Amino acid sequence: MAAPNEVTFRLSRCRSSVPKARAVLRAKLGEWRAGRAAAEDSELVLSELVTNALRVPVPGDRLVGVRIECRGRGELLRLEVSDAGTGRPEVQQPGELTKGGRGLLLVEALAHRWGVDERRAGIGKTVWAELLAPGIDPVPTEVEIAAVTVRPGQCVRAWGAWHTVRAVRSERYASGGLAIVMVLDDGGPALRLDAADPLTVRAADPAGNRVQPVASPVISQ
Numbered sequence: 001m002a003a004p005n006e007v008t009f010r011l012s013r014c015r016s017s018v019p020k021a022r023a024v025l026r027a028k029l030g031e032w033r034a035g036r037a038a039a040e041d042s043e044l045v046l047s048e049l050v051t052n053a054l055r056v057p058v059p060g061d062r063l064v065g066v067r068i069e070c071r072g073r074g075e076l077l078r079l080e081v082s083d084a085g086t087g088r089p090e091v092q093q094p095g096e097l098t099k100g101g102r103g104l105l106l107v108e109a110l111a112h113r114w115g116v117d118e119r120r121a122g123i124g125k126t127v128w129a130e131l132l133a134p135g136i137d138p139v140p141t142e143v144e145i146a147a148v149t150v151r152p153g154q155c156v157r158a159w160g161a162w163h164t165v166r167a168v169r170s171e172r173y174a175s176g177g178l179a180i181v182m183v184l185d186d187g188g189p190a191l192r193l194d195a196a197d198p199l200t201v202r203a204a205d206p207a208g209n210r211v212q213p214v215a216s217p218v219i220s221q
Contacts, residue, residue, distance in 0.1 A: 006069040013054055013061060021050045021066055025079075028068055029136070034077075038133035041110045042077055045129050048103035049081040052127070056085030062124070074136035076112070084124035088116045142202045147180040148195035156182070157200040158191050170195070 007028050011017035022043050029039045046066075053064045065082035091104045107114055107129055114129035148170070155162050163184040171179045178195040193199065 005071075006067065008065070008067045010063040010065050011050065012063060013058075015054075017054060017064065018047055018050050021046055024066075025068055032070055032074070032136045034133060034136045038077065038131065038136065042079065042131050042133065045107050045110050045131065046079050046081070048107050049079060049127055049129065052089060052103055053081045053083040053085075056083050056087075058084040058124070065126075070133075070136050071130075075132065075134055077131045077133040077136060078128060079131070080126050080128040082119055082124060082126040084122070086124070088125065089127060142200055144198045144200050146195065147182075147193040147197045147199050148178065150180070150182065150199060150201060154201045156184075156191070157202075158184070162202070163191075 007024065009024060011021060025043060025046050026039065029042065034042075046068075050064060050066065062084035065080075067078075067080040067082075069078045069080075070076070071078055089104055091108055110131065111129040112132045114127070117126045117128065119126055150156060150165060150168060152165050152167055154165050156165055157163075163186060165182050166185055167183040169181050171181055173179055180193050180195050180197075182191040182193075184191060
């Protein structure tokens with residue numbers, strides 16, 4: 001399971017994988033509210049790393065792995081691209097008339113540092129690059145908020161599972177306190193909580209997939 005400050009995915013060995021990788025990165029950087037310069041540089045670097053990985057001969061039809069991570073407090077962006085090929089990429093000095101071969105020159109120019117590691121599991125290698133990216137603000141995908149602040153459309157954790165809130169209304173207790181009643185997507189009993197009771201909520205990730213749950217308190221009626 002990826003943490004809120006990272007995303008991992010795999011790409012098939014085809015040309016369309018390069019724009020797909022850029023799209024995921026762009027969405028994640030938008031979620032992290034990255035600056036324009038950091039976003040543009042990191043897209044160029046990731047494009048070159050994925051392009052190089054797609055060109056490497058590999059056994060069978062092995063996929064290309066990608067990992068994007070925000071490190072520290074948003075100061076560093078790490079991009080990793082893994083393939084099942086052998087050898088280590090090296091910076092070339094192509095002649096004026098040579099086509100191609102300039103990808104790693106671009107990576108070296110834009111990245112704070114870059115390198116190559118053997119994969120911990122399986123065959124092949126991981127080529128990585130780290131870019132200085134001040135201003136990135138990784139927002140947690142799960143937060144704990146008071147029941148009174150929950151809105152329709154959010155996902156909440158209740159009775160050990162995740163549910164989408166369809167409607168929210170408030171009611172007064174006989175004692176005068178405020179109760180929050182939530183109608184959930186499964187058609188089961190409504191969730192009734194004191195207004196100040198904590199509730200864990202989550203959103204969707206950039207690809208539109210639901211974020212997988214982590215341990216959190218079970219809310220009961």
